[in-house]
Amino acid sequence: MKEPIVKCEHLNKHFGKKQILKDVSFNMYPGDILGFIGPNGAGKTTTIKLILGLQSIDSGHVSINGYDIKKDFEKAISQVGAIVESPDLYMNLTGYQNLKLIANYYHDVTDENLMKIVKVVGLEKRINDKVSKYSLGMRQRLGIAQALINSPSVLILDEPTNGLDPEGIKELRTLLVQLAHEYQMAIFISSHNLSELESFCTKVVIIRSGSIIETTDIKSLKQKHELPTYELELSTKRGLEDILVSYDYEVKEGNIIQLDATKNDIKNIIRMLVEGGIDIYYCKQVEMSLEEAFLKKTGGNVIE
Amino acid sequence: MSLNRLIHNELYKLFHRKSFLITMIIMLGLVILINYISSMSSKISYDNYMYSDQNIEYLNSEIKSLDSTKASDVERYVELQSSLDTINLVKKYPDGAWQRYIILVQGNILYQAYNTAKYVLKDDAVIASTKKKLDDFVATLDANDWKVFANQEKAGYEKTITETEAAIKATDDKSKLIDLNQTLATTKINLEVINMRLDKNIPYGNSYLNTALSSYTSGKTQLLSYDMNNLSEEQKQSIKEANRTIAEAKFELDNNIDINDTQTANMKLKSVATTFLYLYVIIGIMVASSMVSEEFNKGTIKQLLIRPFTRGKILFAKYFTCLVGLLFGILCVIACQYVMGGILYGFGTYGQPVVLYNYETSTLIQMSVLKYIGITFLGALPEILLLMTLSFSISTVMASTPSAVVIPILTLLFSAIINSLTIMYQLEYMKFFPTMCWDLNQFFFGNETSYKYDSLNLSIIMSSIYFIGMLIIDFIYFKKKDIKNI
Numbered sequence: 001m002k003e004p005i006v007k008c009e010h011l012n013k014h015f016g017k018k019q020i021l022k023d024v025s026f027n028m029y030p031g032d033i034l035g036f037i038g039p040n041g042a043g044k045t046t047t048i049k050l051i052l053g054l055q056s057i058d059s060g061h062v063s064i065n066g067y068d069i070k071k072d073f074e075k076a077i078s079q080v081g082a083i084v085e086s087p088d089l090y091m092n093l094t095g096y097q098n099l100k101l102i103a104n105y106y107h108d109v110t111d112e113n114l115m116k117i118v119k120v121v122g123l124e125k126r127i128n129d130k131v132s133k134y135s136l137g138m139r140q141r142l143g144i145a146q147a148l149i150n151s152p153s154v155l156i157l158d159e160p161t162n163g164l165d166p167e168g169i170k171e172l173r174t175l176l177v178q179l180a181h182e183y184q185m186a187i188f189i190s191s192h193n194l195s196e197l198e199s200f201c202t203k204v205v206i207i208r209s210g211s212i213i214e215t216t217d218i219k220s221l222k223q224k225h226e227l228p229t230y231e232l233e234l235s236t237k238r239g240l241e242d243i244l245v246s247y248d249y250e251v252k253e254g255n256i257i258q259l260d261a262t263k264n265d266i267k268n269i270i271r272m273l274v275e276g277g278i279d280i281y282y283c284k285q286v287e288m289s290l291e292e293a294f295l296k297k298t299g300g301n302v303i304e
Numbered sequence: 305m306s307l308n309r310l311i312h313n314e315l316y317k318l319f320h321r322k323s324f325l326i327t328m329i330i331m332l333g334l335v336i337l338i339n340y341i342s343s344m345s346s347k348i349s350y351d352n353y354m355y356s357d358q359n360i361e362y363l364n365s366e367i368k369s370l371d372s373t374k375a376s377d378v379e380r381y382v383e384l385q386s387s388l389d390t391i392n393l394v395k396k397y398p399d400g401a402w403q404r405y406i407i408l409v410q411g412n413i414l415y416q417a418y419n420t421a422k423y424v425l426k427d428d429a430v431i432a433s434t435k436k437k438l439d440d441f442v443a444t445l446d447a448n449d450w451k452v453f454a455n456q457e458k459a460g461y462e463k464t465i466t467e468t469e470a471a472i473k474a475t476d477d478k479s480k481l482i483d484l485n486q487t488l489a490t491t492k493i494n495l496e497v498i499n500m501r502l503d504k505n506i507p508y509g510n511s512y513l514n515t516a517l518s519s520y521t522s523g524k525t526q527l528l529s530y531d532m533n534n535l536s537e538e539q540k541q542s543i544k545e546a547n548r549t550i551a552e553a554k555f556e557l558d559n560n561i562d563i564n565d566t567q568t569a570n571m572k573l574k575s576v577a578t579t580f581l582y583l584y585v586i587i588g589i590m591v592a593s594s595m596v597s598e599e600f601n602k603g604t605i606k607q608l609l610i611r612p613f614t615r616g617k618i619l620f621a622k623y624f625t626c627l628v629g630l631l632f633g634i635l636c637v638i639a640c641q642y643v644m645g646g647i648l649y650g651f652g653t654y655g656q657p658v659v660l661y662n663y664e665t666s667t668l669i670q671m672s673v674l675k676y677i678g679i680t681f682l683g684a685l686p687e688i689l690l691l692m693t694l695s696f697s698i699s700t701v702m703a704s705t706p707s708a709v710v711i712p713i714l715t716l717l718f719s720a721i722i723n724s725l726t727i728m729y730q731l732e733y734m735k736f737f738p739t740m741c742w743d744l745n746q747f748f749f750g751n752e753t754s755y756k757y758d759s760l761n762l763s764i765i766m767s768s769i770y771f772i773g774m775l776i777i778d779f780i781y782f783k784k785k786d787i788k789n790i
Contacts, residue, residue: 049787052609055787075612077612086603088604088606089604090320104313105309105612105613146607
């Protein structure tokens with residue numbers, strides 16, 4: 001087993017009397033793309049700030065590359081690139097000047113490297129424009145470029161898909177997968193939107209009200225939902241309970257129900273319903289996304 | 305060095321800040337304007353009313369209304385006619401000619417005598433003799449040798465001295481003796497001065513050397529009038545001032561340098577530290593107030609704090625940048641003053657030394673302008689630095705640019721009131737108050753301060769304590785600060 005590159009152990013954080021994080025622990029390994037999922041206000045950004053040393057840790061430890069963020073801040077942070085909340089840019093400077101400023105903090109970033117990164121995020125045509133003229137999506141790209149400047153081994157992105165169009169999101173996914181594969185970068189992405197991440201994340205951590213409620217890799221997660229889900233619209237629900245006595249089903253709205261079943265089962269169910277005097281308008285297999293699966297787990301978008 | 309990179313970036317950001325560049329341009333515009341206005345107001349010449357056409361017209365009309373043959377009018381007639389004659393004679397010579405000053409002293413008397421003879425006495429012999437004197441006078445003037453008059457003056461003083469000395473020997477009357485001794489001393493001073501005039505070849509006129517001669521005379525004469533064994537506080541002060549006048553006049557005469565002319569490029573440059581003190585404070589506040597708070601407001605602080613530098617280093621780089629920004633501002637103002645002064649008053653006076661009178665040692669100090677500017681800046685430094693650091697601290701702790709601008713400026717405004725109240729009531733405990741400590745210039749060059757509890761050492765110590773205290777609080781706070789959502 002490889003050593004984890006990011007280790008969060010039992011993180012706790014209070015603001016006043018309010019406990020924001022409760023015993024948050026997880027690990028990241030090189031090449032991981034970790035989706036950090038939770039509704040608004042769950043403590044995603046706070047966790048990121050704790051990892052980056054932007055906020056003090058009440059109790060617990062964060063280590064990056066084996067260096068403690070509190071004690072060895074400079075060494076720990078030197079391998080990290082991040083966007084926190086939103087890209088933080090100097091609006092009065094050009095995109096290139098913004099990147100150059102960041103590059104100046106490291107002694108080994110050449111102008112060539114810089115231009116390579118600009119190409120990677122697809123800003124080469126507008127890089128000499130002032131950031132104030134950029135669209136939100138372009139700022140997001142520039143923010144990612146900023147995070148990549150020091151060729152980090154850990155990349156932390158807070159809601160990076162904000163403001164990106166579908167094309168941009170697709171490009172970002174491709175880029176992140178490439179970074180994780182080619183450079184063995186560990187990538188941490190927070191989002192309230194699991195559907196954006198499920199296609200390329202290797203790991204998922206779910207946080208709710210400051211506590212981690214699920215840490216798993218994506219494969220095992222998907223296995224839990226092996227059974228396909230079917231949706232049926234019926235002419236009536238009368239007598240339904242008696243007919244489907246041995247199946248779990250869920251009433252969506254009106255006369256529409258959903259249930260998880262094998263192909264064989266659904267064949268039997270349809271027959272039983274028809275024989276029981278309930279007509280069926282349609283029956284279709286629905287793709288149950290991870291997001292929907294997790295909404296049950298996270299209890300929806302409840303902000304506490 | 306990693307700090308180099310931080311400082312480099314901070315400077316880059318500062319010099320790309322529009323507000324900084326705009327403020328600098330406004331400041332320099334202000335310097336140019338102040339210089340221009342002050343040079344304009346000094347160029348307004350005050351035409352002597354005596355020589356004006358209005359006065360001549362008035363005299364003419366007055367004379368016309370009088371009848372010289374009437375006994376009641378004749379005295380006034382003679383007086384006005386003599387004035388008119390004197391003025392006409394004066395106007396024969398160009399502006400600033402030495403003759404004018406001689407005429408004003410001697411010409412009027414000669415015309416009075418002549419006109420009296422002509423209109424009152426009506427005695428041909430007297431008329432002829434006064435006319436002769438007058439013609440001789442004019443002829444001497446036309447010969448254009450002022451030394452003739454100076455030598456006349458000198459001979460007059462020498463004569464008075466001989467006579468007075470003789471009188472002193474002859475008399476026993478104590479009160480008379482005092483008077484005679486007084487006359488003797490005064491005349492000796494006059495003799496010394498006229499000898500100086502001849503030695504140094506100073507024609508009569510209104511040049512600064514003439515002013516120096518008269519200052520020297522009045523200073524010396526003033527000293528004679530005090531009883532040195534029994535002096536009141538006020539008299540002691542007057543004596544100090546008189547000594548200063550004498551020393552300065554002597555210096556001007558010895559070195560041919562006008563040290564009291566404020567309308568020169570050099571003199572304007574000399575006082576650059578005090579004249580534009582508020583500008584430096586504003587530049588300092590301008591640079592410091594947004595140094596940290598703007599990074600917080602725009603969120604860019606996060607990108608800065610996740611770079612491999614401790615927060616201490618980051619804040620140090622920021623403070624250092626403030627100092628560089630301030631220095632840049634000060635140098636710009638000095639350079640601007642140098643150029644403007646040169647353009648308005650001519651570059652010729654640059655390089656002349658600065659001359660100061662030290663009341664403590666009763667001596668004149670001479671130093672180069674550069675050194676003087678350096679020392680006065682050092683004296684003003686606590687005020688500029690304390691206000692800038694206050695602004696920087698507020699910017700860091702409160703993350704609010706408006707507060708970081710307004711609070712230091714209010715402090716500056718209130719300091720004037722607080723200080724004047726403290727001095728008025730001579731409040732001792734206020735000697736520890738920052739606004740009482742931050743001006744070191746009041747202690748330099750033997751100046752006497754109006755507040756009896758302060759001293760240079762105390763001021764330096766207290767200013768340092770406030771300065772270091774603010775920075776310590778600032779650094780501790782910044783190190784521990786949680787970066788909240790922005």
